[in-house]
Amino acid sequence: AVFKPENVEDFYEIGEVLGSGHFGQVRQVRERTSGTCWAGKFLKIRKIACSRLGLDRGSVEREVEVLQTVQHPNIVALKDVFESRAEVVLILELVSGGELFDFIAAKEDLLESEAIEFMTQILEGLGFMHSRNIAHFDLKPENIMLSDKVSPHPNIKLIDFGLAHRFHQGEEYRSTSGTPQYIAPEVINSEPLSTAADMWSIGVITYILLSGLSPFQGETDEETLRNIIAMNYEFHARYFSMTSSMAKDFIQKLLVKNPIDRMTAEECLLHPWIKPITRKQVAKRNRSSINMKN
Numbered sequence: 001a002v003f004k005p006e007n008v009e010d011f012y013e014i015g016e017v018l019g020s021g022h023f024g025q026v027r028q029v030r031e032r033t034s035g036t037c038w039a040g041k042f043l044k045i046r047k048i049a050c051s052r053l054g055l056d057r058g059s060v061e062r063e064v065e066v067l068q069t070v071q072h073p074n075i076v077a078l079k080d081v082f083e084s085r086a087e088v089v090l091i092l093e094l095v096s097g098g099e100l101f102d103f104i105a106a107k108e109d110l111l112e113s114e115a116i117e118f119m120t121q122i123l124e125g126l127g128f129m130h131s132r133n134i135a136h137f138d139l140k141p142e143n144i145m146l147s148d149k150v151s152p153h154p155n156i157k158l159i160d161f162g163l164a165h166r167f168h169q170g171e172e173y174r175s176t177s178g179t180p181q182y183i184a185p186e187v188i189n190s191e192p193l194s195t196a197a198d199m200w201s202i203g204v205i206t207y208i209l210l211s212g213l214s215p216f217q218g219e220t221d222e223e224t225l226r227n228i229i230a231m232n233y234e235f236h237a238r239y240f241s242m243t244s245s246m247a248k249d250f251i252q253k254l255l256v257k258n259p260i261d262r263m264t265a266e267e268c269l270l271h272p273w274i275k276p277i278t279r280k281q282v283a284k285r286n287r288s289s290i291n292m293k294n
């Protein structure tokens with residue numbers, strides 16, 4: 001893929017740093033013609049293949065291809081790509097509500113209704129990606145952003161597709177990258193991967209949304225990985241006594257060792273914890289509860 005060879009600064013004024021990660025930096029940028037603000041993701045490309053510094057160009061091309069393939073309200077949009085010398089700049093939709101990670105940290109944990117609202121949008125975006133045979137492979141609260149800080153019902157945007165992969169028919173894919181707390185057993189065992197690996201991460205994220213605890217985290221990464229392989233997690237009474245059994249059932253159907261037995265994103269959206277019940281069903285439930293009282 002050829003990216004625009006022009007200098008990004010001819011078209012955008014570079015602003016403050018919004019975030020940084022393994023890839024490089026994300027800065028707010030302002031389009032000179034329209035004054036519109038975007039997020040510029042500045043990626044260092046390694047000039048020589050064996051260098052450890054910077055990203056290899058292939059992985060950047062994959063991230064661009066994935067972002068160009070998936071356009072969805074819950075996935076960050078890609079507007080433009082520039083390349084100059086050893087740097088590629090992705091011009092992305094500006095998502096300014098901060099990370100879901102910080103939102104949870106500030107609130108300790110969420111009401112189930114809030115968690116359901118976030119999880120539904122995450123599953124809509126993820127289900128769309130999976131329907132195009134694309135897996136994210138690095139889902140975690142840091143890569144789930146809120147559209148804004150003010151609205152009581154912020155929109156969710158999935159970001160950072162640096163580890164994402166589009167599956168081609170019949171092809172096998174293995175990778176051991178990802179973040180220990182969130183990676184699925186098959187990733188640790190270097191087995192062939194599928195979109196089901198993302199669903200394991202969704203189980204971990206839901207557990208965290210409802211309790212503030214990370215289900216498998218140990219003192220060290222090694223201990224965390226051992227806990228995952230051993231399926232060593234539980235719903236500690238102190239943190240889950242008020243959690244609905246439907247919520248726990250939802251998590252239990254995702255933290256399943258065999259990837260083929262895990263719920264898919266589509267199945268998650270039909271799970272009773274997530275699927276909205278109609279007003280008629282609410283009325284019916286209320287009637288039955290009144291009858292029980294009388």
Ligand SMILES: Cc1ccnnc1
Pocket residue numbers: 018019026039076092093094095096159
């Ligand atoms: C960090 C970030 C990434 C993409 N868009 N806005 C902000």
